[in-house]
Amino acid sequence: MVSKSYSNLLDMTSGDGFDFRQPFKSLPRVVTSPGIISDPDWDMRSDDDSVGSASSAERKIIVANFLPLNWTRDEAGQLSFSLDDDALLMQLKHGFSNETDVVYVGSLKVQVDPSEQDQVAQKLLREYRCIPTFLPSDLHQQFYHGFCKQQLWPLFHYMLPICLDKGELFDRNLFQAYVRANKLFADKVMEAINSDDDYVWVHDYHLMLLPTFLRKRLHRIKLGFFLHSPFPSSEIYRTLPVRDEILKSLLNADLIGFQTFDYARHFLSCCSRLLGLHYESKRGYIGIEYFGRTVSLKILSVGVHVGRLESVLKLPSTVSKVREIEQRYKGKMLMLGVDDMDIFKGISLKLLGLELLLERNPKLREKLVLVQIINPARSTGKDVQEAITEAVSVAERINRKYGSSSYKPVVLIDHRIPFYEKIAFYAASDCCIVNAVRDGMNLVPYEYTVCRQGNKEIDKLRGLDKDTRHTSTLIVSEFVGCSPSLSGAFRVNPWSVDDVADALCRATDLTESEKQLRHEKHYRYEAVFGALCFFLQQGFQKSNIS
Template sequence: MKSCSSFSNLASGNLWDLTETSITVPQVCPGKKIIVSNFLPLHAHMDLETEIWTFVFDKDSLLLQIKEGFSSGNDDVVYVGSVNVNVDERDQDKTAEKLLEELNCVPTFLSPDLQEKFYHRFCLQYLCPLFHYTLTEKSDPFDQMLWKSYISANRVFADKASEVINAFEDYIWIHDYHLMILPTFLRVRNNRVKIGFFLHVPFPSSEIFRALPVKDEILKGLLNADLVGFQTYDYARHFLSCCNRILGLNFEYKRGHIGVEYFGRTVYIKILPAGVDVGRLESALDLPDSYLKAKEIRQRFAGKKLLLGIDDVDVLKGVSLKLLAVEKLLKKHPVWREDVVLVQVVSSSTIPGTDIHRTTKRINEAYGSVDYEPVVLIYGPMPLHEKIAYYALADCYVLNATRDGLNLNPYEYVVCRQGGRKMDEALGILADSPRTSILVVSEFVGCSPSFSRAIRVNPWDICAMAESLHVALYMRESERQLRHEKHYRYVKSHDVANWARSFMQDLERACEDHHNMQCWGLGFGLSYRVLSLPLNFKKLSTGHIVSAYKKTKRRAVFLDYDGTLVPQASFDKPPGYEVNSVLNNLCSDPTNTVFVVSGRGKNSLGELFVECENLGIAAEHGYFIRWNGISNWETSPLLMDFSWKRIAEPIMRLYTESTDGSFIEAKESALVWNHHNTDPSFGPCQAKELLDHLENVLANHPVTVKRGHQIVEVKPQGLSKGLVAEKVLSTMITTGKPPDFVMCIGDDRSDEDMFESILGTAWRSSISETPEIFACTIGQKPSKATYYVDDTSEVLRLLQSLAAVSSLNP
């Protein structure tokens, strides 16, 4: 999050005067799962005589299959979405009532005009190309009217979802890019509503996403969810980069999870590839329609190696490139002529006359014969039993889309190649026969990382693609078996039920603290967000801490320097007489262990506090530590590799030369680019660019790149102020002086590590009495601290009060 001392300027008047959302906690009980998507998982049929629509579930729909992962019954899953048919306005109420009663579905019934503008024009013709990297000068320009339709449609979805939501108990799972601002509309209705969002398409890089005029609104919409899921780490990384470069937000890893701090809320990021319903496919393999069709296909292509592709007719699916690769294969490796067939299934009947049709015709004329066609095109949507038959017989499945998100065809292929009892009997395959499969998969599709033994290809490289097909066809039986076994184990264990169960479990974890937070709504319209602070976050009373101080005899005090002991504006000034005096008074008390913990270098801090002989100092976030003025500096025991400095420093120099007033502070353990004295608009802009630049070039180095108050810092991973607190406290315990009073005061992100450390239980487990702990931040803002004070002058007054107690008890 952007560093600031107070969020009170975000609302008119004092933050604490705002009307707070009710925090009454209802009785905990399992809630419903509300699944919201653009279309309901239904098939529609109209009776031509009565003109009445009837609806049944589409059993092939991924959204229907996710119920397999929920422990609750089907009655606890409610679907919200459009019906994809035009129901007469006079019949909508009756239809809605029937759908809710019989199928637990809530239809949105968008008007035909709104559906056209929202879905067909804005989503399909603008958002979809942008998210798939195909936005060009020839693409449709951004249309404000269509954006308003997108807003209107999302608002309708919010209205309908709100009709069935119990905000305290239910969980809402929103699907795909059609509904990216829906979390905002739901959050406006209730600050504590539990929202998960999963994006089924790629998320573009920040360079592409920044072309979207409403990029801020989209990002803020997604950040109003509690959990945002992506198919691959690359998609998640692009989203996080956009949050950083566009909104200035930071993220961090939290016990294996990625979290974006957004106004006191942690928005969790989940990377989880979807799966298929393995049980349904295995059952379908043994249906008569499937194995009889398989026998027919085997007879037709007897003696041939079968390549299979099943794709939509879409420039992104790379079908034309696939055909060119097959043409190159047959030209370069004549051995495969008459022996290999590509069966390409395309989901449209409008192929004749297109490039696909012309290329197919050319290949078949050049390399085919009277009874052999190298490429067989099958038009139109294919029923499940026929797809399964082709899957079961294909030697290799080829997916070479130039960009794709959630494509589950390779998963289905792997399952079907495992076979079934009746399918094996029909094809004359022994039950214990080894199973094989080969996947040739584009590196640009979402499922690519899931199949570690697939042959990955660049669909644009036709020659390399042809060679990959040759390798796949020529591969030894034993190798094909090993690859299949590994992929089948993965698909079996990562099925659709596991996907749904894992996502919902993480959503539950992400919402655990909802009722432990104070929440305020800030902003209007699509800029609406929720400010969340812990229930126990309160102003530190001098009387309260002085009382605790008097009662204790072994005290540990940790103080940040810049922004805590002195204002941030005093960057180049030494601490005044008052600061030195109060520190000396505190340090003169033998029951106190006092440390200043700063990111500054050891020489700088040593000079600043030369008058405080008994003061402990931790420099460079704990890389150096000195227990008092006469002791030697100790270096962190962490193994450090500083080779990254040779990469980072030239980049920082480049930004320094182009940013007047900036400078580099070279520490022994870190490099800091400071823009304290730069133009207030240009400096932060350059800092954002530098942060992104350094993150990219240092991605494979053991370092952390962070943005602090008017700085960008690169330091070794694992180095933090929290380690200082842990070391000091553990030393006090091992020397027989376990602390009964711990106070930590700081103002920025680096101090959050100290707060987390002293509030943790690890160091307290070895002492018998619970100490008094005061973690205090500067300003009213989201923090891990439990207390706050208003400014540095209040910090000084508080320390003077404590020092006065010590002076009375020499």
């Protein structure tokens, strides 16, 4: 039975709700010519003709806020698109069989003129199996930069709007925009669904109302939801004025996936305390009974694509960049930080820890370099700008105090760099530090470990033989999802600058054998963990949604 909360959500669309009586359009199966798509009478086929056909292929519909596409605009103003191989959603395809028809539904990272939207939509469907959701610019601003980034993102990372200067108070108009945007995404998903055998996999906190809209349209829909961010404790979550609406909507999914058990436990606690629901747990199965349906909860930690990282490591450009980095920092211990530019990554706290280390240990000056790669911010806000300014200020202060004309303790890279260059920094760095004050899984430690394993080309560059044991050192915040799985890492409380400085000091004092043991422990785990994660992704719906 569908959650009773759907009627409230539909009321918020201000007269722009669904007409559930009208038939929905299915994704066309056969392209006969550019711009002309037909759907032949499949009932006329023989059984032999259906083997390997598009109609018999299992279909996965992956829904996310943004499509896994890059875009460019030429001088004439013409848009062109390409697949973003770095996007996690694109890498999910490797967890499915080759016969699986994967369709993506999401918005674009660029505004498209209404007169061009039909043409762009046909092109993206034809070339990339992508169905774009075009949100008006004002709705996108209220939905993404408003409710998602000002309300949900801080709350899910344990930041409460105590006063106007420390956060944004709840704005019901922004929530109504969130409802309308989710409704538009649901419309596009309905265009992609061909039959009851299709699986819909919704991703992340931007689309938490989607299960209600889809379940109302198709009662038997096979629907999974995966949360990439943390889910807060009930004491934090209950401060959200629309807490019940979001919980009830998520419970319209068949399966809800979380990065860690802690996040799933918090969700269960919210369902128990706020909705009075009970759950059953046995043999690794967690189920919530809700209006005659059993909603399954799973811990589906996201891993890294080991094969892709290894293939990038083999590129001549990567090997050349590793040589360049190692020559540039020859004789120095190279530490690395790779973080998105947001207020929860603890970049300034990391730099303060380094500053304290250099203050306490003069012998490490001129011998230690921290390269901090800052990925461009995905949202622009006062808090983000303040975080950037603060990080730059701390870095400049450290370089003035402990640097020289030929030496900078901190090297900030605050612009987008090619993927192979980031991989080269991973491979060349003696230590990697992840100091987030709150994060989901965070795959940086896993990527670093795989890259430190290197390959025969990099070993030859370093003059190593095939029997040489590789090394790596990790410093990881205890508040990130990957922390429990990295038993060989130094775990730190990012809020304690002394704790961070001590971990940095211990990392500089490890023997080669200790570095080898820590690396081998993590690499063996990652080799299995990466394969396991993609297996789980492949069976996400098949094994759990009926």
